[in-house]
Amino acid sequence: MPTHQAPARILIVDDHPLVREALATRIALQPHMEVCGEAATEDEAITLLRQTGPDLVLVDIALKSGHGIDLVKQIKLRHPKVKTLVVSGFQESLYAERSLRAGALGYLNKQESNEKVIDAIRTVLRGERFVSADISRRLINQSLGVVNTMKTPIESLTDRELEILRMIGEGLTSGTIAEQLFLSPHTIDTHRNNIKRKLGLNNAAELSRAAVQWLLENG
Structure with a gap:
């Protein structure tokens, strides 16, 4: 310094x-x-x-x-x-x-x-x-090789997926998320589908509720 x-x-x-x-x-x-x-x-x-x-x-x-x-x-x-x-x-x-x-x-x-x-x-x-x-x-x-392999569903998300989950929790649309992250809407939709699969969610409404709840608890 x-x-x-x-x-x-x-x-x-x-x-x-x-x-x-x-x-x-x-x-x-x-x-x-x-x-x-x-x-x-x-x-x-x-x-x-x-x-x-x-x-x-x-x-x-x-x-x-x-x-x-x-x-x-x-x-x-x-x-x-x-x-x-x-x-x-x-x-x-x-x-x-x-x-x-x-x-x-x-x-x-x-x-x-x-x-x-x-x-x-x-x-x-x-x-x-x-x-x-x-x-x-x-x-x-x-x-030391002592690694906990039991990850929670949230921990299994990639950096990008976790960021998109946060933005969904803030109420942003896929189009707005795409603009802010400089990605295509198709790419955002792919990430959304991956997030739903990893978190065991069935549809967009469940994803939105889960994202809002996660943001309230962790944001």
């Missing part, structure tokens, strides 16, 4: 202005950190990445358009020296490992204290992983 020269430059990517403001305020109080930009969408974030050259990007899972996991993958591919920390309100057990697999160095829940947020940022800036003790134990078990 830069300390003696320029402060660490941090880009905040979140679809809620109040969340961005809160994070920016916390970071501004730190002597060796500064916010170099804020974005609400995946496209805005990619543009600012090129323009501002951040050391770290704070990424939410849900964006105004695009998807946080996709953005982490893009950063890993296009800007491999830039570190990412996912800061989200979504269920850690579903998204922490997905975030790490995509290329993030850490996952933090938005409900954590100000001190925890800064601790997470400092840890990731040092190039170290930041996850909860539960996720850390799970990762260690996986590295």
Whole structure:
């Protein structure tokens, strides 16, 4: 983490202005950190990445358009020296490992204290992983070959399917989902069918109810 020269430059990517403001305020109080930009969408974030050259990007899972996991993958591919920390309100057990697999160095829940947020940022800036003790134990078990093969139906969904389930829960139509994820409506319909099959749902109405219920419980 830069300390003696320029402060660490941090880009905040979140679809809620109040969340961005809160994070920016916390970071501004730190002597060796500064916010170099804020974005609400995946496209805005990619543009600012090129323009501002951040050391770290704070990424939410849900964006105004695009998807946080996709953005982490893009950063890993296009800007491999830039570190990412996912800061989200979504269920850690579903998204922490997905975030790490995509290329993030850490996952933090938005409900954590100000001190925890800064601790997470400092840890990731040092190039170290930041996850909860539960996720850390799970990762260690996986590295030792102790893997729980009993996945819940939700856990069996791919990153894309999980994102589409969330958007269905928000009441978005297939057409709107396709526009926001830059996919064809046919592709969205294919994903919807796969989600129904994996969750044991029979029709669109059951899918909508299940998506709304899941979002209420986990969003």
